[in-house]
Amino acid sequence: MPKFTYDESLPKNLPLLLKMRAEELEDAVLQYSKDKSGKYLPYSYRQVYNEVISLALALKEIGIKRGANVALISDNRREWLLTDFALLSLGCADVPRGCDSMGTEIRFIISYADCEYGFFETPHQLEKVLEKKDECPKLKTAILFNRPAGDEAEKIGNCGIKIIYFDDLLNRGKDILDSDKENHVAEIEKEMELTQPDDVATIIFTSGTTGVPKGVMLTHKNYRTQLTVVYNFIPCTPGDIWLSVLPVWHSFERIIQYFILTLKTSVAYSKPVAQIMLSDMAQIKPGWMCGVPRLWEGLANGVNKAMIKKGGIALKLFNFFVSVGKLYVHQKEKTLGWICQFKKRSRLLDFICGVIPFILLWPLHKLGDILVFRKIRAKFGGKMKIAISGGGALQKDIDDFYRAINFNLLEGYGLSETGPVISVRYLKQPRPGCVGVIFPTFDLKICKEENGVVVDSTPLKPGEKGMILVKGDQIMKGYYKRPDLTEAIIDKDGYLNTGDIGMVTWDNEIKITGRAKDTIVLLGGENIEPAVIESQLLTSDYIESTIVLGQDKKYLGCLIVPSKDNIIEFAKQNKLDTTDYNTLLNTEEVKALYTKEIGSLVSVSNGFRSCEKINRFALLPNSFQVGIELSAKQEMMRYKIAKKYEKEIASLF
Numbered sequence: 001m002p003k004f005t006y007d008e009s010l011p012k013n014l015p016l017l018l019k020m021r022a023e024e025l026e027d028a029v030l031q032y033s034k035d036k037s038g039k040y041l042p043y044s045y046r047q048v049y050n051e052v053i054s055l056a057l058a059l060k061e062i063g064i065k066r067g068a069n070v071a072l073i074s075d076n077r078r079e080w081l082l083t084d085f086a087l088l089s090l091g092c093a094d095v096p097r098g099c100d101s102m103g104t105e106i107r108f109i110i111s112y113a114d115c116e117y118g119f120f121e122t123p124h125q126l127e128k129v130l131e132k133k134d135e136c137p138k139l140k141t142a143i144l145f146n147r148p149a150g151d152e153a154e155k156i157g158n159c160g161i162k163i164i165y166f167d168d169l170l171n172r173g174k175d176i177l178d179s180d181k182e183n184h185v186a187e188i189e190k191e192m193e194l195t196q197p198d199d200v201a202t203i204i205f206t207s208g209t210t211g212v213p214k215g216v217m218l219t220h221k222n223y224r225t226q227l228t229v230v231y232n233f234i235p236c237t238p239g240d241i242w243l244s245v246l247p248v249w250h251s252f253e254r255i256i257q258y259f260i261l262t263l264k265t266s267v268a269y270s271k272p273v274a275q276i277m278l279s280d281m282a283q284i285k286p287g288w289m290c291g292v293p294r295l296w297e298g299l300a301n302g303v304n305k306a307m308i309k310k311g312g313i314a315l316k317l318f319n320f321f322v323s324v325g326k327l328y329v330h331q332k333e334k335t336l337g338w339i340c341q342f343k344k345r346s347r348l349l350d351f352i353c354g355v356i357p358f359i360l361l362w363p364l365h366k367l368g369d370i371l372v373f374r375k376i377r378a379k380f381g382g383k384m385k386i387a388i389s390g391g392g393a394l395q396k397d398i399d400d401f402y403r404a405i406n407f408n409l410l411e412g413y414g415l416s417e418t419g420p421v422i423s424v425r426y427l428k429q430p431r432p433g434c435v436g437v438i439f440p441t442f443d444l445k446i447c448k449e450e451n452g453v454v455v456d457s458t459p460l461k462p463g464e465k466g467m468i469l470v471k472g473d474q475i476m477k478g479y480y481k482r483p484d485l486t487e488a489i490i491d492k493d494g495y496l497n498t499g500d501i502g503m504v505t506w507d508n509e510i511k512i513t514g515r516a517k518d519t520i521v522l523l524g525g526e527n528i529e530p531a532v533i534e535s536q537l538l539t540s541d542y543i544e545s546t547i548v549l550g551q552d553k554k555y556l557g558c559l560i561v562p563s564k565d566n567i568i569e570f571a572k573q574n575k576l577d578t579t580d581y582n583t584l585l586n587t588e589e590v591k592a593l594y595t596k597e598i599g600s601l602v603s604v605s606n607g608f609r610s611c612e613k614i615n616r617f618a619l620l621p622n623s624f625q626v627g628i629e630l631s632a633k634q635e636m637m638r639y640k641i642a643k644k645y646e647k648e649i650a651s652l653f
Contacts (some may be wrong), residue, residue, distance in 0.1 A: 196302030321368030325404030
């Protein structure tokens with residue numbers, strides 16, 4: 001069990017953290033952002049801080065006041081960080097969302113959060129609001145990062161909402177600052193000092209079990225708490241460069257932006273597209289980055305495809321040394337005691353069994369590193385120290401691959417409601433098979449549950465599976481305007497029910513075994529509410545019950561219980577044999593029927609995202625029953641269904 005220390009020198013809120021670092025680091029680079037030619041330009045800590053002050057002055061001038069909720073609809077880019085800190089400096093809370101969000105989502109959060117002002121990355125994002133402007137009656141002013149061109153300019157020109165362009169706003173702020181720099185800086189820094197630790201910094205909307213988004217309120221204290229310990233887990237050197245590729249409105253990438261400040265490092269912005277990202281890596285040579293499992297899988301598959309294309313001796317050497325590497329790291333982990341203890345293990349026995357193969361395999365693994373692995377790692381810019389995977393479970397084969405090639409990929413775990421980091425694999429003792437060491441800012445316990453409900457709050461012993469509960473200063477303030485939902489997830493003792501099933505190992509690390517809550521997270525990090533899709537599918541006359549699946553997968557699949565009477569009638573009309581119902585369900589005609597039904601109901605044209613489409617399905621001959629698949633309230637017990645229909649589900653993916 002590692003011993004952790006805390007950095008209590010950090011100030012009480014996020015804007016004051018930026019101020020502290022700007023005073024300490026002055027000319028050190030905070031941001032790298034590409035110009036129109038694709039060349040990265042540096043922006044120092046002092047420069048960024050001055051721009052934040054300028055932007056805050058301009059926002060104050062146009063009427064944004066303390067306590068306001070301001071929409072921020074954008075993916076990762078330099079302007080996002082400036083806007084975030086400018087709003088926080090004025091005591092506001094931003095309400096973020098990504099560019100891939102549907103219009104219904106954007107309009108809902110803007111309206112529900114009472115946003116009078118909104119930042120939009122592109123005119124297209126604003127157009128999603130204008131489609132049904134009456135759903136956002138309070139929105140009066142829109143600030144655009146990108147200027148419109150052609151038809152876009154016409155569409156938004158007379159929309160009834162005041163349009164301001166970000167560059168103009170920032171330049172106006174700079175003019176205000178230059179008119180009386182000392183007093184204007186003091187004006188904004190006074191606003192910073194007024195912001196208290198328990199003040200809300202952001203409201204991140206995430207889907208709930210009903211399909212209605214819930215606004216997670218995170219405070220400055222929530223963020224500061226994990227910032228005080230992050231250096232125990234992420235041993236950065238001042239000046240190290242992070243590559244930012246994930247949507248920054250996600251809780252995972254957002255905390256990374258604050259980690260970068262805390263650790264006195266820099267950030268360069270890119271995109272999670274292999275060709276773009278690898279090109280940017282070659283230019284900027286980052287030391288750190290975060291990604292979702294799909295990204296790591298894609299890069300690994302890209303390496304494999306490249307080697308297959310080469311063929312010959314190169315392919316044979318690659319396959320051989322990767323196999324050796326996997327054996328080597330396993331024996332190394334046994335020797336050093338880096339095996340997860342789900343049951344109490346003999347460290348001495350592990351050492352004895354592992355040390356000789358470890359020694360024998362070392363020369364081969366070293367040779368593989370010289371001949372093959374170094375060349376692979378060079379594709380990441382040549383200076384990559386550590387990468388972090390989050391937003392879903394990392395597949396074992398992908399994890400094994402990166403460990404085999406000496407690429408430090410650390411898996412983490414958390415929720416938006418926890419700000420988000422609950423645990424991360426500890427670099428000094430990286431144990432594959434679990435999601436790492438529990439952050440010392442949490443009191444975590446595993447409790448006995450039944451049907452997704454905690455029935456005994458007494459902590460279970462290591463290795464015993466149950467519901468994961470966490471308590472600490474990282475826990476959200478609550479759901480915006482939903483005290484009922486807040487009370488449902490946080491008990492009277494302050495423990496938040498994560499909705500995840502897991503266990504604590506004998507080394508005080510976490511193993512996730514399933515999800516009691518409904519939200520599905522795909523490998524790409526997309527959060528999907530299955531209840532909405534299931535409700536749509538149930539409108540079919542041919543579907544009695546259905547469950548949508550896809551946790552930690554590339555795509556969605558579903559199990560379907562057909563409406564037996566209607567299927568029999570369909571069979572008769574199409575002159576199909578109805579003697580054996582199981583056989584009937586496997587006919588090409590019936591499968592084609594369901595393919596058509598699913599495709600027509602869940603599609604982009606019906607308002608669903610492309611990632612929400614059902615790629616594969618399986619038909620079940622028997623209805624779901626109370627006590628087996630259903631609770632007493634007739635609610636689906638997803639984790640029990642997953643266990644009972646394990647083979648059928650495996651066939652979908």
